[in-house]
Amino acid sequence: DQQVKQNSPSLSVQEGRISILNCDYTNSMFDYFLWYKKYPAEGPTFLISISSIKDKNEDGRFTVFLNKSAKHLSLHIVPSQPGDSAVYFCAASRNDYKLSFGAGTTVTVRA
Amino acid sequence: NAGVMQNPRHLVRRRGQEARLRCSPMKGHSHVYWYRQLPEEGLKFMVYLQKENIIDESGMPKERFSAEFPKEGPSILRIQQVVRGDSAAYFCASSLGGSGVGDGQYFGPGTRLTVT
Numbered sequence: 001d002q003q004v005k006q007n008s009p010s011l012s013v014q015e016g017r018i019s020i021l022n023c024d025y026t027n028s029m030f031d032y033f034l035w036y037k038k039y040p041a042e043g044p045t046f047l048i049s050i051s052s053i054k055d056k057n058e059d060g061r062f063t064v065f066l067n068k069s070a071k072h073l074s075l076h077i078v079p080s081q082p083g084d085s086a087v088y089f090c091a092a093s094r095n096d097y098k099l100s101f102g103a104g105t106t107v108t109v110r111a
Numbered sequence: 112n113a114g115v116m117q118n119p120r121h122l123v124r125r126r127g128q129e130a131r132l133r134c135s136p137m138k139g140h141s142h143v144y145w146y147r148q149l150p151e152e153g154l155k156f157m158v159y160l161q162k163e164n165i166i167d168e169s170g171m172p173k174e175r176f177s178a179e180f181p182k183e184g185p186s187i188l189r190i191q192q193v194v195r196g197d198s199a200a201y202f203c204a205s206s207l208g209g210s211g212v213g214d215g216q217y218f219g220p221g222t223r224l225t226v227t
Contacts, residue, residue: 002152004153036218041220042220043117043202043204043217043219043221044154044202046214046216089154091153091154095212096212097142097144097159097167097212097216098167098170099154099156099216100153100155100156101155102153103152104153
């Protein structure tokens with residue numbers, strides 16, 4: 001019962017270009033969404049979040065877009081840098097502690 | 112400024128043995144969460160604990176799994192009589208308060224359990 005899905009297991013992008021990561025969810029009760037970044041041998045670290053009352057949130061090079069009617073969110077990274085190479089997890093919650101994660105997208109930024 | 116600590120980082124157990132996974136939260140944090148990541152899947156919530164209390168164990172398998180967070184010492188996730196399907200990465204997170212939204216959770220590096 002995967003309630004959060006990241007359908008692209010991997011993404012390769014050239015340095016300086018835009019990375020777009022996608023995420024779909026099925027539970028209409030989710031009202032808070034997050035993106036986490038994970039390097040090998042480390043735990044996930046929080047990157048950016050968005051509440052369901054907004055459709056966009058920006059933090060430096062990272063922007064998250066939320067389309068509630070489509071139950072879809074995306075993360076844009078502009079410009080992509082080599083240090084952005086990592087696994088990115090989309091997560092959702094009902095504005096509480098219980099996070100539901102997608103399976104992750106591995107981003108590789110090519111020089 | 113130590114983050115969330117988990118040990119061991121890798122644990123190998125034979126079927127039927129017990130596995131004990133430890134988690135020390137960030138300094139000052141009194142709320143601990145355990146998540147499990149099976150191969151090719153996302154992290155799944157297992158249990159939420161405060162000191163000496165289990166707040167929500169709705170994600171824990173009904174048998175063989177237990178968790179505690181004693182007054183002193185780390186939080187322990189215990190798996191009795193392990194089976195091959197228990198092979199996974201187990202992540203612990205901690206937070207300062209229990210108000211709950213996920214960006215307040217700080218994750219440890221995980222324990223990779225392999226059952227042979």
